[in-house]
Amino acid sequence: MRRTWRRRPAAGITLATETTEWGEAPRPLVVASHATGFCKEVFHPVIEELAALVPAAEVLAFDHRAHGDSDAPEPPFDWWSLGRDVLALIDGRTAAVGVGHSAGAAALVMAELLAPGTFSALVLVEPIVFPGPYGHFDHPLVDAALKRRRTFVDPAAAYDNFAGKPPFDTWDHRALDAYITGGLVPIGNEWRLKCEPALEAEFYRAATAHGAWERLVEVGSEVVLVAGEYSDSHPGPFLEETARRLGAGHVDVVPGATHFVPMEQPERIARHVATALGSAERHAPR
Numbered sequence: 001m002r003r004t005w006r007r008r009p010a011a012g013i014t015l016a017t018e019t020t021e022w023g024e025a026p027r028p029l030v031v032a033s034h035a036t037g038f039c040k041e042v043f044h045p046v047i048e049e050l051a052a053l054v055p056a057a058e059v060l061a062f063d064h065r066a067h068g069d070s071d072a073p074e075p076p077f078d079w080w081s082l083g084r085d086v087l088a089l090i091d092g093r094t095a096a097v098g099v100g101h102s103a104g105a106a107a108l109v110m111a112e113l114l115a116p117g118t119f120s121a122l123v124l125v126e127p128i129v130f131p132g133p134y135g136h137f138d139h140p141l142v143d144a145a146l147k148r149r150r151t152f153v154d155p156a157a158a159y160d161n162f163a164g165k166p167p168f169d170t171w172d173h174r175a176l177d178a179y180i181t182g183g184l185v186p187i188g189n190e191w192r193l194k195c196e197p198a199l200e201a202e203f204y205r206a207a208t209a210h211g212a213w214e215r216l217v218e219v220g221s222e223v224v225l226v227a228g229e230y231s232d233s234h235p236g237p238f239l240e241e242t243a244r245r246l247g248a249g250h251v252d253v254v255p256g257a258t259h260f261v262p263m264e265q266p267e268r269i270a271r272h273v274a275t276a277l278g279s280a281e282r283h284a285p286r
Contacts, residue, residue, distance in 0.1 A: 001051055007069075008062075010088035011081060015062050016040070016069035017089060020047050023056020028277050029096040031086065031119075032061040033104030035260075036128075036203045037145065037195050039068035041182025045174040046099070046262055049270030054277055062089055064107070066199040068182060075202035076136060079103070079210040083110025087118065095120040097276045098221075099269060101262045103128050103203065106212065109246075113215050121222040121276035123269065125261050126234045129242070131213045136205045145201040150193045155180050158191060167260050175263035216245035223248040224272050228257030228264070 001022045007014040018040050021027060030050070032043040040061035047059050064082055066072035086107055090096060098108040098119045105127035112119050152158040159180050162168040168176055184191045225248040227234040234242070236253075243251045254261050254268060262269045 001047075008089055010065075010085040013065060013071035013073055015065065015071070015085060015089060017060060017062040020051075020059045020061070021057070022051050023054075025056075027056045027058040029090070029093055030057055030059040030273060030277070031090065031096050031098045031100075031108065032059055033082075033086065033098065033100035033107050034061070034064065034067070035102035035104050036064075036207075037067075037200045038179060039063055039182040039194065041068075041178040042175055042263055043099075044178040045172050045266035046269050046273070048174070049267040050273055053270060053274040057277065060089060064104070066203070067195045069194065072196070072199055075199065075206075077202055077206045079106060079206055079212075080110055080114070082107035083112075083114050086111035087115050090118060094118055097121045097123070097273060099123040099125075099262075099273050100127065101125040102259065103207065105129075106210070109216070109219060110210070110212055112219055112221055113212065116218075116220055119221045121224070122219070123224045123226065123272045123276055124246070124248075125226045125269065126228070126231060126259055127225075127242070128207050128233070129210075129212045129216060130208060132208075132211070134209055134211045136209050138205065141204040141207075142201045145197050145204060148193070148197040148200070150197055151190045152184070152192075153190060155184060155191055158184055167258060167263075170258060171260065171263040172266055175266065179263075213245070216242070217247070219246055222276065224250045224252065224276065226252045226254065226261055226269065226272065228259055228261050229253055229255050230258045233259055 043061045063070040100108040105124040223246045
């Protein structure tokens with residue numbers, strides 16, 4: 001595999017991207033979109049598993065605005081901007097396969113709504129697309145973000161801090177390693193979270209403002225909808241209604257998993273992406 005890093009323009013800011021390629025060209029494009037508070041690197045285990053399943057691919061992972069190494073514009077945040085960022089990074093390519101988690105899944109949905117045909121298939125892990133009321137609201141995730149510890153003496157101390165507590169205590173160790181590598185930056189004599197807790201909280205405040213729920217029926221991509229058995233955001237009836245609106249061809253409730261399926265069971269997400277790539281190839285124009 002070959003990885004390359006770039007900063008790319010998007011709506012007046014620049015976003016940090018990481019492209020992983022293997023196999024012979026032309027390679028199908030996969031876009032990987034992370035959840036609020038995390039970074040592009042958490043998809044490394046999924047990408048590693050995917051490379052064992054398909055002979056060639058180009059995976060574009062990126063840090064959302066105000067995350068990782070991307071620029072941080074001033075809040076309040078509009079989640080539709082995340083969809084526009086995806087489109088700016090893809091730069092006119094179509095029929096990609098998208099894999100997104102939580103806010104990252106919502107970003108892919110909104111990109112497809114803004115530019116139909118961008119994605120031939122979407123693997124959506126608990127997309128944060130809820131019915132109204134719509135607006136910027138405080139809620140427990142906002143409070144939790146504002147209380148989050150942001151500095152550590154070194155990466156090992158950060159690993160020890162996260163590894164023993166939810167949600168990280170159920171993660172594949174590769175995902176936690178990747179989060180520590182990609183989510184911290186050395187400043188002076190300490191290591192600091194790249195995603196500022198105050199900005200993370202602003203993303204959570206905006207999570208109920210975008211109104212994409214009303215437009216889910218417009219998504220024309222093939223959709224696989226994934227949720228954890230112990231999800232705290234997508235219980236059975238709500239998951240079923242989301243699947244109905246999206247026209248999801250497959251719903252996968254992952255036994256033993258929580259909201260954080262990509263970090264807990266990366267091989268399962270990779271299998272869904274591999275299947276989506278096969279479907280995309282079958283339906284590609286000849």
